[in-house]
Amino acid sequence: MLRDPAKNGYLVISDIMNPVTDLGLVRAMMDSLQRNEAAVCLCDGAIPGTQVDMVIAADRLDHLPDDAESANPVLIRKRWFTQDKHNNQFNLYKYKRLKMFLCLVERLDGMHEMDIETFISALARDDIFPLLAAFGEDVRLVWHESCPHCNGALTPLPLRMSQPFCGYLPVARPLYHECERCGLVTASPVVHEDDVATIYDVFDKQDFVVSLNNPYHHGATRCDFSLFERHLPRMARTLDIGGGMGRFSQFLKEAYPDWIVTHSDHEIKQNLQLQDQGIQTRALNVLAEPIGQERYDLITAWEVIEHIPYHRIASVLDNIHRALAPGGFFVFSTPDFDSPLCRSFDFFGVCPPFHYLVFGERWLRRYFEGSSQWEYLEPRSCSDFLDDSLMWYDYGSKTCPSFQMRATSGVLRAVFETDDGGDLRRTLMRRGIGTEIIITLRKQ
Structure with a gap:
């Protein structure tokens, strides 16, 4: 009292x-x-x-x-109007935010005596912001002065929404930057590649485990292989890179029981229970370990490529190319900055500092269409955001910075509540308005 x-x-x-x-x-x-x-x-x-x-x-x-x-x-x-001004998310309902808060308790002297304005100003300090950009870890950081792809000038992209995962990044220190020449979006600073495994820890695993959304099911865009299924052998050998708890591999084994399905991720995310379902598992770091030689017919990577430092993208693609059998397929998804839905609600910046890069479909098309290694097939849109739109718009109606934006979220939630058959969602994705793009490549 x-x-x-x-x-x-x-x-x-x-x-x-x-x-x-x-x-x-x-x-x-x-x-x-x-x-x-x-x-x-x-x-x-x-x-x-x-x-x-x-x-x-x-x-x-x-x-x-x-x-x-x-x-x-x-x-x-x-x-x-503090959220309107600062756009943060300090509650501890995400383990990632708990980790950052514990770091601040340890490092920010007098934190318990600070008012809100003083506390948020402290988050932008040169001794505190790098810790937040590294998920509360004392690790090496890499800062980009220009675009890592084309050396173009970078424009800061402040996060203006409620930062659903990290939450503690100050709006005064933008983490994401867009190249004004080629359009690639890059985080800066980013965790050094030799230290990146540090941030994939028990805090990250717990947030992943409690996620309820499962985008891998019959009828899901990610699980539609009509573009290339006829080219795969009856006992296709598959590898899912960065597969988390293995939901996609579980779908594959259920839908294609004759396929030889392999799940992979960092050691800490291994789900050994998959082996009881006839799914092989590998602890695999594709940045440091060879995948194999013509070992798989289909390799997938859902929401993985954005976790890779730019200067390692080419070597990872080479690693995947070598691991595919002749004519094999590599299918991956990634946030699509070209889509207005991806830019809305700051979805492009939903997972700092895990996401090093944010691509657009046009950027990816230019990158692969000149390749002698890959045939670039027609891309498709998908959307974690639309798959769980009622949750996202309900969340926005409570946490968006301005009361006008919170009201808009409430209206959009009501619109999607009427989309029982999913026609609106499918129409948006047919028009390329998803939050992610699915890229299908065939080994030349």
Whole structure:
């Protein structure tokens, strides 16, 4: 219970997962209660993780109705604009954010005494920002002064949405930059390739394990092999690179029981239970280890290529090329910066610092169409965002920076609620408006 100078008592109810309390907001909510002689004050627009659920005037508890939401003027709402100004996400509902918060507790002296403005200013300091850009790790960083592909000038792309995973990056220090010449988007700074395995730790694994969205099922765009299935042998040998907990490999084995299916990822993400389902597993780092020689007919990499430093892209593609049988296929997906849906809600920057690069379909087409190694087949759109659109727009209606954007998210959620048959989603993806692009390459 807090007390203000007017000797009125208040109950301040907060979520235990909110580690930073905006005391300026709490005081403003108390003042609103006094001005309006109301019993309950809610808030809207605070940085997630800094707000309180409600403030209750203790001397008006007897006036509370059973349904406080319908109790105007007993219930009032205080608009706040810290999220509009700063665009952060401090609550601890993601293990990634918990790791960053623990790092700040250890490294940021006097953090518990800072107000919101001082705390956020500290996040941009030269001794703190590199830690946030490295996921709270003391590792080597690489800074790009120009585009790693064409040496063009880079334009900063500030993240203007609610940073659903990391959350602690300050808007004053943009992490992503777009090349004004070729259009490649690159993070800077990025974790040095020899240290990158450090950030794929137990915190990352836990967030991955609890993810409920499964984009690998009959009817899913990623699982439509009509473009090339007829060219594969009856007992096709497949390898999924960076396959996480193995959901795609599980789909393959169920849909094509005669295929020899192999799942791979970093050692910490190995799911040995897959072996009981007839799926082979490999702990594989494609940056450092040879995959094999003409060992597979189909290699897939869903949302992987953006995790690879630019200067290693060519060598990884060579590694994959050598591992494919003659005429074999490499299929991968990656966020498509050319798509307006990918740019909306800052989806292109959804996973810093894991995503080193953000490509566009036009950039990828130019890169592969001049290759003597690969035949570039017609690309297709897919969308994790649209697969789980109700969740994303519900999330946006609560965390977008401005109240206007939160309202827009609510409208879009209502639109997609009516798309029971998925016609709207399919129409968007046919028009190339997905959040990701699927690229299919055939070994020449």
